[in-house]
Amino acid sequence: MTAHIARWSLMLLAVFLLAVWLPLAKELLFGYRYGKTDLFYSPVIERFVYTELLGDGHQFIYRDDAGNDYTREAFEALIPFIYYKNMEIWGRLPLLIQGQSFDKAAIQAERLVLQLDPDELPGHTPRIGLYPLLESNPGRARLSFPEDIMRPGAALTFIGSDANRVDPALTLTFTAALREAGFAFPVRATFGRVSILKAFDAGYFLVDADGGLFHLKRVDGAPAVARVALPEGVAVRHVKVAENRRGEHLGLLLATDGRLFLLGKQDYVLTPLPLPGYDPDRMEVKILFNPLQRTAVYSDHREIRAVAMDRDFRPIAEYGREMAMARPRPVDRVWSALLPFELVLSDPNSRYLRLDLRLHGRSAAIGIAVALLAALLLLRRRGLSWLALLPSLVFVAVTGLYGLLALLLFPPERALGVEPEPAHARALSPAPAGD
Amino acid sequence: MLRAIFLKEWLKLRWSLFGLLLLHLCLLGYLWLRLRHQFQVEHSEMIWYWVFELRRLLYDQLMLLPALTGVVIAVAQFGPEMLGGRFRLSLHLPVRGDLLVWAWVAFGAGVGALLALLDVVGLYGLIGLFFPREAAASAVLTALPWLLGGWVAYVGTTLVLLEPAAARRVVYLVLGLAFLALLYRHRGYQEYDRILPALIAASLLLVPAVILPAHRYRHRS
Numbered sequence: 001m002t003a004h005i006a007r008w009s010l011m012l013l014a015v016f017l018l019a020v021w022l023p024l025a026k027e028l029l030f031g032y033r034y035g036k037t038d039l040f041y042s043p044v045i046e047r048f049v050y051t052e053l054l055g056d057g058h059q060f061i062y063r064d065d066a067g068n069d070y071t072r073e074a075f076e077a078l079i080p081f082i083y084y085k086n087m088e089i090w091g092r093l094p095l096l097i098q099g100q101s102f103d104k105a106a107i108q109a110e111r112l113v114l115q116l117d118p119d120e121l122p123g124h125t126p127r128i129g130l131y132p133l134l135e136s137n138p139g140r141a142r143l144s145f146p147e148d149i150m151r152p153g154a155a156l157t158f159i160g161s162d163a164n165r166v167d168p169a170l171t172l173t174f175t176a177a178l179r180e181a182g183f184a185f186p187v188r189a190t191f192g193r194v195s196i197l198k199a200f201d202a203g204y205f206l207v208d209a210d211g212g213l214f215h216l217k218r219v220d221g222a223p224a225v226a227r228v229a230l231p232e233g234v235a236v237r238h239v240k241v242a243e244n245r246r247g248e249h250l251g252l253l254l255a256t257d258g259r260l261f262l263l264g265k266q267d268y269v270l271t272p273l274p275l276p277g278y279d280p281d282r283m284e285v286k287i288l289f290n291p292l293q294r295t296a297v298y299s300d301h302r303e304i305r306a307v308a309m310d311r312d313f314r315p316i317a318e319y320g321r322e323m324a325m326a327r328p329r330p331v332d333r334v335w336s337a338l339l340p341f342e343l344v345l346s347d348p349n350s351r352y353l354r355l356d357l358r359l360h361g362r363s364a365a366i367g368i369a370v371a372l373l374a375a376l377l378l379l380r381r382r383g384l385s386w387l388a389l390l391p392s393l394v395f396v397a398v399t400g401l402y403g404l405l406a407l408l409l410f411p412p413e414r415a416l417g418v419e420p421e422p423a424h425a426r427a428l429s430p431a432p433a434g435d
Numbered sequence: 436m437l438r439a440i441f442l443k444e445w446l447k448l449r450w451s452l453f454g455l456l457l458l459h460l461c462l463l464g465y466l467w468l469r470l471r472h473q474f475q476v477e478h479s480e481m482i483w484y485w486v487f488e489l490r491r492l493l494y495d496q497l498m499l500l501p502a503l504t505g506v507v508i509a510v511a512q513f514g515p516e517m518l519g520g521r522f523r524l525s526l527h528l529p530v531r532g533d534l535l536v537w538a539w540v541a542f543g544a545g546v547g548a549l550l551a552l553l554d555v556v557g558l559y560g561l562i563g564l565f566f567p568r569e570a571a572a573s574a575v576l577t578a579l580p581w582l583l584g585g586w587v588a589y590v591g592t593t594l595v596l597l598e599p600a601a602a603r604r605v606v607y608l609v610l611g612l613a614f615l616a617l618l619y620r621h622r623g624y625q626e627y628d629r630i631l632p633a634l635i636a637a638s639l640l641l642v643p644a645v646i647l648p649a650h651r652y653r654h655r656s
Contacts, residue, residue, distance in 0.1 A: 002533040006647035009640040017613045126625035128487045145480040161479035
């Protein structure tokens with residue numbers, strides 16, 4: 001009996017490992033270079049334009065939303081604020097668009113990209129909850145890391161990195177400053193950009209126990225705290241801080257209900273972005289700024305959508321399409337027909353490893369039928385009765401070719417009286433009972 | 436009978452265990468020296484930045500130690516059994532064959548777990564010397580799949596050693612390596628946090644599995 005359980009355990013383990021590794025092997029063998037579609041709003045023709053890789057090699061298309069194709073150069077000329085350096089080389093600056101003239105300096109002054117990816121969201125990436133609070137007024141050209149680190153919790157604790165000990169004075173000063181500003185401990189969330197390779201330091205945004213949002217900086221060694229007024233009904237899920245000297249925005253604020261706002265540098269004004277169908281858990285979003293418009297482009301791995309807005313973020317036009325990379329390839333169709341499911345280990349929207357069960361649906365019936373037939377032939381050759389082979393057939397019916405492979409690796413014992421196969425074929429089979 | 440079985444296992448394993456204990460202590464000592472050296476030649480806040488933000492694992496010298504330990508324990512336990520048909524003699528003891536094999540595995544896994552505990556305590560203590568406690572806890576969580584690798588390597592090697600048929604030995608070897616390779620796919624800290632329970636559950640299938648090669652050994656013609 002225990003040998004019987006042992007065999008089934010090994011078969012289950014084999015199916016588990018095959019369901020993880022075979023998809024990885026398939027990706028290794030049939031990986032492809034299809035990138036995401038690049039989608040823009042052209043201020044020249046006032047239409048959406050996109051470029052896409054259709055297959056192996058360099059099969060790029062350059063197309064507008066009406067289906068007109070362009071050469072690469074013509075395409076770049078349709079979005080001259082993006083390719084302004086090429087425009088300069090080709091002698092097309094200053095640009096004359098919609099009756100206005102834009103020279104290089106004017107274009108540079110307005111260009112800005114804000115981006116938020118799903119793997120940046122809390123819960124999508126493991127994070128050690130310690131944050132260096134940089135000096136925002138370093139009095140020198142470059143930022144540098146402080147010799148202490150901030151531990152947001154029941155208090156705002158600071159730990160000196162040289163001695164690895166709590167700094168009581170700094171802890172008291174910063175905790176008291178937050179309390180004075182109305183902050184309710186404990187700290188529920190901390191958002192900031194940990195880097196010294198940025199134009200300036202904007203410190204951190206902290207969410208308090210009541211859901212209030214506070215901006216904390218270290219200025220000349222002392223705490224500088226400001227409360228961010230949140231519109232009614234907005235609960236903060238994430239703040240993406242983008243410390244860029246250009247533009248009027250400090251970053252993006254994502255609400256728990258999925259609404260995305262631009263966070264203003266002046267008085268933390270929140271500007272809602274109209275993004276129909278935006279799902280922050282699976283879509284990356286980019287906000288492209290140019291002297292005439294703002295375009296929000298957001299996509300998962302199937303569809304890409306965009307909203308073009310005027311300078312006041314009022315929608316001008318919307319567009320969406322399924323990307324070429326979402327269309328199943330012949331190898332994907334064969335794969336789905338052969339195997340009933342797979343366990344996907346990595347998630348493009350998270351740094352956490354996962355074991356996502358992806359069912360292949362009805363298309364897997366072909367693979368299951370083939371596996372069942374092969375299993376039946378194998379089991380009948382071993383002289384098993386219909387009743388004895390039923391559990392194995394059910395197993396293969398559920399697990400398809402994975403189960404068939406497991407059955408081949410760990411076949412059941414032969415029925416009594418059935419002659420074993422020749423020695424060379426017997427290697428994987430248990431021999432008849434008897435010591 | 437169980438006491439006699441464990442005594443025999445102890446006699447088989449003691450020198451290997453002594454060597455392994457020494458190896459684990461040496462590696463923990465080396466980790467301490469490496470960390471100390473790192474903090475001597477680089478500013479502490481930069482090292483903290485590497486670890487917290489760039490997700491460098493300054494303790495990955497320990498990564499393959501549990502798997503190596505598992506292999507050594509299995510070889511020390513089951514290698515001698517497979518010489519000169521001694522395993523057949525053991526199977527004639529007045530105890531059920533499956534219980535005997537499980538008792539052996541329990542002993543081997545138990546001493547492996549003690550060494551794993553030493554690694555956990557050592558890792559937490561050493562990282563805690565140089566980093567705040569959050570980093571020490573994170574290091575232990577990051578190392579848990581490696582420790583699970585010790586168990587998988589131990590049972591995988593046991594399956595290979597107990598199996599009488601060469602072709603099936605290759606199957607066990609591939610199965611063990613496929614499971615092991617699943618445990619080292621991280622790019623930073625704590626990336627296994629959410630799938631570790633599922634991996635532990637899958638690895639528990641190896642507990643009943645270890646009976647099959649012993650059964651086949653006993654009943655081979």
